[in-house]
Amino acid sequence: MRARVRNTALALTLGGVPLLTFSPAPALASEPGTLVVERDGPARSLAFTAARDGEAVIGFTAAAPGVSWARAGAESAVLSVELDGRHVTDLVVPGADPTPRSLGLGPVRQGEHRVTLRFLGASAPAARRVILEGPAVRVPEADQVALRHAPIVVGRTGWPLGDPYQNARTDTPLIAWHESRPAAAPGHRVLEYSVVWSHEDGGTDGPALMARWGRTTDVEWVYRVEVDATGRRVDGTGVYQGPQHLTLKFRGRYEGDHPLLQTCTSNNNMCDVISPGAPLRFLPDASGTRPADRAREVVMDREPWTYRIMAQEMLREGRIERPSDPATRAVGDPRAYLFAELAKRTGAPATGWGSAPGVSLGVRLKDDPSRLYRSDHGERTWSIERDGPAATTVELPRGTTAGDIASIEAVRQPVGLGDNGAPATVTAIHRGFFLDRSYLPRPSAVRWNGSVTLTPQAPTAVLWTSPSP
Structure with a gap:
């Protein structure tokens, strides 16, 4: 040639x-x-x-x-x-x-x-x-x-x-x-x-x-x-x-x-x-x-x-839980996860002893809004402590689609014992997508910009809600 x-x-x-x-x-x-x-x-x-x-x-x-x-x-x-x-x-x-x-x-x-x-x-x-x-x-x-x-x-x-x-x-x-x-x-x-x-x-x-x-x-x-x-x-x-x-x-x-x-x-x-x-x-x-x-x-x-x-690679090496269950901490079917990216910053001053505040994401579904599916699965060391843009995932029941999501919220979760009281402010969700049958990203269905500050007195806040049909 x-x-x-x-x-x-x-x-x-x-x-x-x-x-x-x-x-x-x-x-x-x-x-x-x-x-x-x-x-x-x-x-x-x-x-x-x-x-x-x-x-x-x-x-x-x-x-x-x-x-x-x-x-x-x-x-x-x-x-x-x-x-x-x-x-x-x-x-x-x-x-x-x-x-x-x-x-x-x-x-x-x-x-x-x-x-x-x-x-x-x-x-x-x-x-x-x-x-x-x-x-x-x-x-x-x-x-x-x-x-x-x-x-x-x-x-x-x-x-x-x-x-x-x-x-x-x-x-x-x-x-x-x-x-x-x-x-x-x-x-x-x-x-x-x-x-x-x-x-x-x-x-x-x-x-x-x-x-x-x-x-x-x-x-x-x-x-x-x-x-x-x-x-x-x-x-x-x-x-x-x-x-x-x-x-x-x-x-x-x-x-x-x-x-x-x-x-x-x-x-x-x-x-x-x-x-x-x-x-x-x-x-x-x-x-x-x-x-x-x-x-x-x-x-x-x-x-x-x-x-x-x-x-x-996760499938071949036997690292995927079968059947996939969002109630456990094991990695489930990757297609059952919302892949999200948030932006946060930690303010000052710290007002008490304890660890810095991490932030996790929680998802509520339209057919069961009383249940909160959390990115950290309730494990404090899995919340996001670092500031700036950060990617995370939320495991949901298999078959969940973006249209099934009612809301996404931020949850304050210190990564260790105690809470030092410093404010944690979430300013964006840059994207939120699921993987398709072939494990390729679907188009992002979630985007939010704003400013929500989480404190020990107000540890949760809704960031995004599903658009009205």
């Missing part, structure tokens, strides 16, 4: 609301087409021409017939991706449904290049081929600094006795993004990179994740670095999130400006020493970011397929 110029804008939406818009630069893009990479077949290649030096990104729609992240022995097909004969990243394809994916390729020079894709034996037995629709390579003019410093995440191996390909079956990295804020030095910025994994085998358990974070994926920042006004790394400023969630100085190896980090714990913390012979590596496209006033989970909202993979 010979390269040709295209310039097509792609807008990703949820419930009709634009969340992210890509405008591929006309510098380069490959011919539209289809690549099929088979288990017993040859490697497939894609040639392209870079009109300038810079960080390249490849995008396509990927599908693996016969594969399902929900079934043991059929979890994924894995492709190795090479640039000009050098291994740059891997792609885990966890399903048969066509899914848009975008990967970093690292730096390229102006001129001719070739991407080569090989089917890996680490793929599940059921995987026979991967179909890539519309593969296209670009070197965007924007986002070059963010792409240049993005971490390469080496797969978790459990070295020396573990499974070197475990991310092909569990806790696989799905997507990444970056955030930018001013540094102390004039003109400098701090870039922070985060990754969404399909789950975490260790760390916070599923019920607490659903209540406190609104998902069972694992979302972690992995690397942070200061860059100067020209986009160059300031020596000695690189840090990463190490075991026990410690912030550690990066002392590892760089490929160009890309730090090499390895997922080295069961809850997806990083190490800067790479296990010998670790075979998998991931360079997801981290050029995207998120609005400052939205929770991190918005990056999943704009990549709806991540919710399906989240649910399928």
Whole structure:
């Protein structure tokens, strides 16, 4: 395939609301087409021409017939991706449904290049081929600094006795993004990179994740670095999130400006020493970011397929209660949850001893308004203590739809013993949706803006009521 110029804008939406818009630069893009990479077949290649030096990104729609992240022995097909004969990243394809994916390729020079894709034996037995629709390579003019410093995440191996390909079956990295804020030095910025994994085998358990974070994926920042006004790394400023969630100085190896980090714990913390012979590596496209006033989970909202993979891993690993029952604290059918995002802040002063006030959401249904279904299931440590935008879920009876909800209210619930009396103010519900039969988000049916302050004397307040028919 010979390269040709295209310039097509792609807008990703949820419930009709634009969340992210890509405008591929006309510098380069490959011919539209289809690549099929088979288990017993040859490697497939894609040639392209870079009109300038810079960080390249490849995008396509990927599908693996016969594969399902929900079934043991059929979890994924894995492709190795090479640039000009050098291994740059891997792609885990966890399903048969066509899914848009975008990967970093690292730096390229102006001129001719070739991407080569090989089917890996680490793929599940059921995987026979991967179909890539519309593969296209670009070197965007924007986002070059963010792409240049993005971490390469080496797969978790459990070295020396573990499974070197475990991310092909569990806790696989799905997507990444970056955030930018001013540094102390004039003109400098701090870039922070985060990754969404399909789950975490260790760390916070599923019920607490659903209540406190609104998902069972694992979302972690992995690397942070200061860059100067020209986009160059300031020596000695690189840090990463190490075991026990410690912030550690990066002392590892760089490929160009890309730090090499390895997922080295069961809850997806990083190490800067790479296990010998670790075979998998991931360079997801981290050029995207998120609005400052939205929770991190918005990056999943704009990549709806991540919710399906989240649910399928829970199903395959036997972490879903059957039958689903909102009266228990176990994780039930993910399709029975309202996925909500609220915004809150804690005021001052604290007027007594005890813990800070958390906030939980409660839902009342039209056919039983006397019963309050709570996001924290009555467990105080599952209420939301952190301020700012925060995602949570409320488990409801199976089959509940947005039209069945009568009202949503905020509940003051200190996370520990006692209540220090500080006011907690809720200012928004940014979205509220259910998953459909395929575990994909339905359009958001809930949105509210206002200001409601919860105190020990007034610990509950109605935020949203169902519109009149």
